[in-house]
Amino acid sequence: MHEASDAVSRYSALRKALTGALSGREALIRRIPVGALVAVVVIPLVGCDVGPSSWFQRRASACPRPQAAQGVSGQFNQQQQEIRALRQGGFRGDFFAQLELARRYEGQRAVDKNLEDPVEAATWYAMALANAGGYAPIAAYERRAKGDGKALSRFDDCRAFERQSAYGALDRLLSRMSTEEREKVRNRVIYVLSSQGADGYRVLARIHDAFFGPYGEPSDNLQAVEAYGSQKRAGTPAALDLFRRNDVDAYLYNYLAVQTGDVSAYVMLKDFERSSPQRASYGAFVETKAKRWIPPYEFYPPESPESGVPHSDEADQSGEAREAAQMRLADLPFVHIGEALAYLRVISAPILDEKLLPSSDVQTFQAMLGRPVTGRLSAIEKVRAVQYAAVNGSSKAQLVLAVMYSEGVGVPRDYARAYHWYEEAERQGSAEAKYAMSTFFSLGLQGVADQDRARAVVYQLDGALAGFKPSVWRLQQLLAQVSRPPRPAAERGGRPYIERDYR
Structure with a gap:
């Protein structure tokens, strides 16, 4: 843990020094020796949101995890406590808790094999991809071209690498599932997000809106762009197919967000209606559908997993x-x-x-x-x-x-x-x-x-x-x-x- 803290301090100091001195990616590469970048920047902290062909992206690594989430011990009780804590964090919208849950349920480590649950793993990878905490910029470096003030490139932290890996993992999991299992994943994501109120409904609206990336991120987000693939680079078709884009569902979830009394949701709904004459015409139909809509069922497992940790009781019980x-x-x-x-x-x-x-x-x-x-x-x-x-x-x-x-x-x-x-x-x-x-x-x-x-x-x-x-x-x-x-x-x-x- 001390090593991770030292690495964070070194990285923060380097980035602060570069903020005032450098104006762009080319300047950074030109002035900083390659050895220094490898030793300091590419410690498992940094993923650079600069595209698939970037030197940085190929060498990025995962973000550090809190010690409590690493679970070095395989003891039964400790595993129970960790999973419960992670699930509570995942329901609250903690990006790293969602990623860690997905990896635990994927059974990547031998001590997590008793937790292995592909549907649950896919659910939390999808939740992490839909989480704005994974793509909202923390620090931006802008290169101004001819004084027009346009940001042409941006550095982000290791979250970019995490999201790229999550897209790949989700695609692998979904590609091995039956139609019924994929439906379970989709319903679980809807259930978790709908338990978050207006914020969750807004995320669901973006996921179904073709003007955004596959999981509600900005359409120009580089991990979203990579997920679509190209002639030279394969995308993630199974991950893209989990939620189908359509204006009716996008409108429905925006409408449900408004029904919670959230003021910003009302503004977003009006923006949605103004974005297209056809969208505005769905109003009466969506209002009728919203009166009948209910979230999918709670997802209690048919039997407790070997870990003994049930999949329930984390959602908000208030109201x-x-x-x-x-x-x-x-x-x-x-x-x-x-x-x-x-x-x-x-x-x-x-x-x-x-x-x-x-x-x-x-x-x-x-x-x-x-x-x-x-x-x-x-x-x-x-x-x-x-x-x-x-x-x-x-x-x-x-x-x-x-x-x-x-x-x-x-x-x-x-x-x-x-x-x-x-x-x-x-x-x-x-x-x-x-x-x-x-x-x-x-x-x-x-x-x-x-x-x-x-x-x-x-x-x-x-x-x-x-x-x-x-x-x-x-x-x-x-x-x-x-x-x-x-x-x-x-x-x-x-x-x-x-x-x-x-x-």
């Missing part, structure tokens, strides 16, 4: 809707939380009363989640118990989670997610979910008017969920959000037709 939903957890009989904990083998058998839950078992579960070990379940931890049991295959927990989403208990009301978990419960063999799907949801919007059928579904669920039941009105609202009128049987092969839009 009035979420707090109000968690206050309603009293509506959820504790037996369902107890059954979820038993399914996860945190406790040996389900219990009916929270008072009967040993504090030691609570501490075990909190350690699984990477949360403060208090010995008492918080509201979000109760929700996590049901969610984790659901994604690990408990049809009962899936049914409970479906009702939680439809009622807004513990989680903000979300009808698309509710329908998703009804569907998953049916696939797992839940008789109640099968009844709901076949009796009510398969009817399409025509079923909304059928009060008797709706009440029958509620009655069936009530029998399975010990007093935790959705109202008829909630089921109607859920259906209206996730389905459309059924097509004729000839068009759908005689099977119930339900078209869903989760985004």
Whole structure:
């Protein structure tokens, strides 16, 4: 660490001295001996954003990492702590935490093989490429030609090299993936960015806007230009294909940013509308789409990775809707939380009363989640118990989670997610979910008017969920959000037709 600090000091001193004395790249190369540049500038600190044929770019190296992120020890507990810290940093928008996460999940080192997850690695490489902290200039050196004041070249730090490497790594990962895996990467990126509010929505808008680089950077950014490739130099086609450019999605994310109340987002939306008459014409359509849009689902792994570090609970949990939903957890009989904990083998058998839950078992579960070990379940931890049991295959927990989403208990009301978990419960063999799907949801919007059928579904669920039941009105609202009128049987092969839009 001291060596890295000394290197940073040497580099900073050199750059400060050159700022006042030199006016351009040619002057720097002409006056500084090659040996001095190799010894001081190309220490693993500097990547020069000057193009693929540059002498500097070929010899650039990675930026130094904080000691805590280097993880020299392969101990289980230390790895857990490091990954959690890195994931928290990644969700907050830390460029280097995102890069380090990607490398850990790529399993580049032997001690990280237990973390290997190509989808998660690709997600964090994409997040790093979309992060302005990787390309926003820190220091610029300008060469003025004939007094016109135009900046013809710019030196940047090692982040340019990092981004170029990230493009290559992301391309390699995506080129080996199936269409379904690429969809998972895309949805995870959307989920993480949408959890960041207006800033995240603006990034998503730029990613879909053809006026910017592939990941929202300026269109003339050299790593972006290199990613497109040329006749003499291969690009990164798989990385370019992850997000398709289109004005509708660019408009949609700008619009969603405005809905957060961010003033600068409003200015950017107006600039977007003025940039093209055709873009402005999409306004009414995008407004309608925005009312139905929801971020992709949280991404809990089907089972905890070997490291034991779950992929959840890092996103911002604040917000009035979420707090109000968690206050309603009293509506959820504790037996369902107890059954979820038993399914996860945190406790040996389900219990009916929270008072009967040993504090030691609570501490075990909190350690699984990477949360403060208090010995008492918080509201979000109760929700996590049901969610984790659901994604690990408990049809009962899936049914409970479906009702939680439809009622807004513990989680903000979300009808698309509710329908998703009804569907998953049916696939797992839940008789109640099968009844709901076949009796009510398969009817399409025509079923909304059928009060008797709706009440029958509620009655069936009530029998399975010990007093935790959705109202008829909630089921109607859920259906209206996730389905459309059924097509004729000839068009759908005689099977119930339900078209869903989760985004």
